[in-house]
Amino acid sequence: MKLASWNVNSLKIRLPQLIDWLAREEPDAVCLQETKLEDAEFPALELEAAGYKAAFFGQRTYNGVALLTRDAASDIAINLPNFPDEQKRVLAGTVAGLRVVCIYVPNGQTVASDKYRYKLAWLDALQGWLADEMKRYPRLAVLGDFNIAPEEEDVYDPRLWEGKVLFSKPERTAFRGLLELGLKDSFRLFEQPPRSFSWWDYRMNAYKRKLGLRIDHILVSEELEGIARSSRIDTSLRGLERPSDHAPVITVLAD
């Protein structure tokens, strides 16, 4: 079972890249973030022609999440039930006996902003909800753009980023709170190259200079940890014309 998560930063712009990538990579379940499309605009037919059923929850301009699977996922749930929110950031579904939770964590903008407080409140609600979900679904994976670099090795210059949004202590504590539920960062279950990142600023040639952060993650419950076989970040799309600023993360579980 190959799981993937990708912040596409506009599905409208990235659809051709996504369809090529699906054909090449053949993942079994894909979580997308920042689709930036209302549900009426979602390219369900194009993706079905590419061999994937889609569940989606979007809005125009910002946010929006989707779950692509070979067979339609069941028991679709949207948003955090304990956190009323106009922003469309969560979609969960069941596929092949696995509960797949797609999330797009708020960015936070700066640690001084209201958006940062919203991010921390949102993460607190996420943790509360996931604690319940894990009891219901022991075989659970959380995939998405967490907008948090959990450790120093996940930041190209930890001194520069100390205390900044995406790497501040409260955000990293919130991430650790998710791990304390019994979730594992599947990428770190395996040996990885140094300077493994999933996001690079569009500006200043950050990708070419390898100035990135690892903020996209695939967390797996303890029941899935034992069957995790590999995990990697796929940078093959970052060199294309009009790339997303995020690279896909891929984790493979034994069948």
Added chain:
DNA sequence: ATGGCTTCATAGTGAAGA
């Protein structure tokens, strides 16, 4: 140097992303 680039939006002294 609080910018740099990209997207979606509107025609803003743009907003927001990360």
